[in-house]
Amino acid sequence: MRLIPYLSFDGQCREAFDFYAAALGGKLLGPMTYGESPMRDEMPAESRDRVMHVQLDADGATLMGADGPPPHDGRGNTCINVDVQTIAEAERIFAALAEGGQVQMPLAETFWAHRWGALADRYGKPWMVNCMKPMP
Structure with a gap:
């Protein structure tokens, strides 16, 4: 089992994870947008460019994030992902x-x-x- 912090954003996920990757010297896996996912037809058009999931691996640590939707709607919430x-x-x-x-x-x-x-x-x-x- 791994416990992974999962950060929620409201449209800034891509920018934030580019920053984190540079600051921490890590590698990004993704990001995948809602428009690139199998759920694209279920999503409002305005959310299709938002990040559905991104993962940063840096020196043995992992950080994940996304731009909403609920329950991770970008209100500054962080949750723990149990993998x-x-x-x-x-x-x-x-x-x-x-x-x-x-x-x-x-x-x-x-x-x-x-x-x-x-x-x-x-x-x-x-x-x-x-x-x-x-x-x-």
Whole structure:
């Protein structure tokens, strides 16, 4: 399991991650925009140039981010992405963190993950649980 900070932006994600990569000496994986994703037809036209996901790898550390949409809508929120290897582990951790909290996006299969979901725990802290599919 890896715990990865996930930063939310409101249109500044690409600029911010270019800055972070230069400052930290890291390498960017992506970014992918909403318009480049399999979800493009479900997204409003004005959001298609926004970053859906970007990852920065720097000296063994990982930072991820995106420009909205909810539940990561760019209000300065940071959440923790729990990256796990199995569906069973994703389901167990998601259920444990959701107990007494509020599920924002139920744990389900997506085009990028065997399982992904988002929630706020009983203390109001935001989490995502990700069991990634192999990336091309």
